[in-house]
Amino acid sequence: MGRLLSGLATMLLMLSGVQAAAVRDQVRNYRAAHEKEILEEFSALVAMRNVATNVADVEGNAAAITQALNRRGFAARLLSAGPGTPPAIFGELKAAGARRTLVFYAHYDGQPAAQPEWRTQPWTPVVRVGTRAADSHDVDWRAAAKIDPEWRIYGRSSSDDKAPIQAMLTALDALKAAGRSPTVNIKVFYEGEEEQGSHHLADILRPNRELLKGDVFVLSDGPRHASGQMQVFFGARGVAGLELTVYGPSRPLHSGHYGNWAPNPAVTLTHLLDALRDEEGHILISGFYDDVRALTPAEAAALAALPDVEAGLKQELALGRTEGSERLANSIARPALNVRGIRVGDVGEVAANVISTEARASIDFRLVPDQTPERVRERTEAFLRAHGWEVVNRDPDAATRAAHPRLVKAEWSLDYPGYRASMDAPATKAVVASIERAVGGPVLRIPMLGGSVPMHTFAAALDMPIVGVPLANYDNNQHGANENLRLQNLWDGIEIYAGLLTDLRW
């Protein structure tokens, strides 16, 4: 009886593998026949400015995405935390007789794109051959006889994070064309404020728990593994932002007539930053690591099982060294203090011989369980005070500046904590199995993504397992200039999503 059941299970598994392959082939054929239509729709999606600080831009994106969902049979609408805040998109598509409901997450807002290194305009998508300035050029893909899957589409949010939205739209088109229906109920929740810290996310989720109810939360954000292999993740680092301003003289001074006497805020700032972290990534703030939860043996084993990418990455990125002496996966499993930018005076031809009035630095802290943004703020400010700094949170007046030898303005963005879930929930195991069938091989299991996605917020608000399913190429220049999506990654994403919609069982 045991052997019979076991044999039956094996047969069902084989059948399901055959079934998955059939869906994949149909989806692939559909995609191959409609690549230009897909790119046309995706280009229009990427062409919409989407920095979340401009709510009107984000609302324009939301309206277009809602329409695109409704054309596929969704009843999509906006969820909002109040007027003037970036809305989220909610949509639902029921499947007849389905037992399970999948909730798909992506975000449609993007990072600012002020970097001068953009070779083309960030919201004017272009398809390019090659990835470097020297050896790449635009292609007229609309006129091309064949679309090369190694081509990349460039534009803000092409990979982070509009790609999963397009993958969902096209997966549904492909299934419909093949005469297939999803076998699970689908809900989508597309956030509009992720790149600005998801400050209204909890307020959107709280009154909509019932609406968002489901069996597993599939979160598509971030890149695939640097080896190119598909990966899933069970957690993500949290994030807190900190803008620091230190002060020099109240008016700019000639560096010759006052240099050595009037405090130079550039020098004050470099010393302040160096007091916060060293060159190996170690954070020097007292007690900073006290709240760090150790990796479980299973998590440590999952990290150890990841393929070697370090040597290749060092070569590709022209790195003469790395910070710390650990593997990439272990480095980003620790909390981090990243200096995003420093601004003081000018450099190069426009540099003037002045002592500036202020110097600014922008920092992001990456947090791991059980750190919280609030506690990081407390510890950082206590550390600064212990080192003689007067910490203020708004522009100081002249009297305040004159009264304090060390004065710093600290402006925080207390975003959300990190998160790590069990890697063994039946629902998330079923998702992983479906993806393995779709891609025809094993997927890597990452305990915690280095980048921040608000998994903690979802886990706190919604009572269901969460798994991260990233689609973008690892070298997508996410958040930087020349963000791009490799077309094959979009094609793969369509097949992965089609698999989840038709081939998921637990």
Added chain:
Amino acid sequence: MGRLLSGLATMLLMLSGVQAAAVRDQVRNYRAAHEKEILEEFSALVAMRNVATNVADVEGNAAAITQALNRRGFAARLLSAGPGTPPAIFGELKAAGARRTLVFYAHYDGQPAAQPEWRTQPWTPVVRVGTRAADSHDVDWRAAAKIDPEWRIYGRSSSDDKAPIQAMLTALDALKAAGRSPTVNIKVFYEGEEEQGSHHLADILRPNRELLKGDVFVLSDGPRHASGQMQVFFGARGVAGLELTVYGPSRPLHSGHYGNWAPNPAVTLTHLLDALRDEEGHILISGFYDDVRALTPAEAAALAALPDVEAGLKQELALGRTEGSERLANSIARPALNVRGIRVGDVGEVAANVISTEARASIDFRLVPDQTPERVRERTEAFLRAHGWEVVNRDPDAATRAAHPRLVKAEWSLDYPGYRASMDAPATKAVVASIERAVGGPVLRIPMLGGSVPMHTFAAALDMPIVGVPLANYDNNQHGANENLRLQNLWDGIEIYAGLLTDLRW
């Protein structure tokens, strides 16, 4: 006989004081009657863009100033080190029967004006009441019933260093209107490249030694003393510029996915800068102070005799501390390492969560005798190499970046050394005496100006005593945003120049 001679000398001195007062009154009356005309001419002078990197702009200034000199009877023309280099202006005006020749120096080029804090356009001069953003406003001086001498004219080079050029032009107009002629031969040498390091100055001077021959070189640049008192200076710090670039990954990386592993060039740069100097202005480069010549007892005494300005300046500039623990005059008698600017990534609303590809800092070294720019370069690069840095002087390729854990591009501007002359030469003592008669009181004697003027280059090329005669208000925002000239300082400058042209004897 001795008593008779001594009495005669006293009488001559008194007579000359009476004479000086008469000239001063005539010049003052002329100025009072022609303030709007003077301001009109000066506004047109300041309205001309004059960043020396744009030679065409500088040539436009040179042409206009040449014409203005020629209208006063000069035979002015341009001296050049070759095509495409900023020209200097030379002009000569002989006085019948004059025994002495004065060579007047100023520069007509200006610093870049890219600072966003400019309240009005840098080359659109406006006259304003008050000096701070909060309590100042434009005035329509052309329509005003009376010109307030405390008003200031704002614009790049209004004080640094077009003011002395206007003072010369108006002094000649005023003498002519009073029916007086200069009693000395006048030569002017107006440089067009001072703010870019005077790189062609020596090449201009060398073939023109004979042309520039004179009895004393009067160099007008820099500000009056912070007490408001008139000062003269007998030397100036030299200068060398250094642009540093350090490197991160060859493409921008997501700070979440790579932070703690890929080296952050912002962090590399802050640690590099902190290795070069501390927060008290002390330079940590090995051997940096070895070439510093000590102050003579006379120079130290001159510094000690300067009025106290520190407490007032700290208040005015809202400083919570000063670097080092010396008086301003002593601080700026030492060499300095000033950080002019730092640029990496972005801050504030446009900050993106990336690890940048490079980070840049701009430095100016202020040098004192007997330091040379070349030796400072050697010592700095040797120090960097001793600390594990590979130093290159052009953009490194990927292989170079990958090969070196610590890689820095160092781009130098080796401008000129510092200079300190004797304070006792008869010619410069005569200049000081004339100025004391013009202003009706003692002037301060500064052994060496903190700011850099190419006195060393003049001293090396021209065989005559040099004295610095600054005219601008000390709080002129020289080199920074909102550079300005207090009108009373221009009025005073006209009287000082008229005195030098008519009342100079040794």
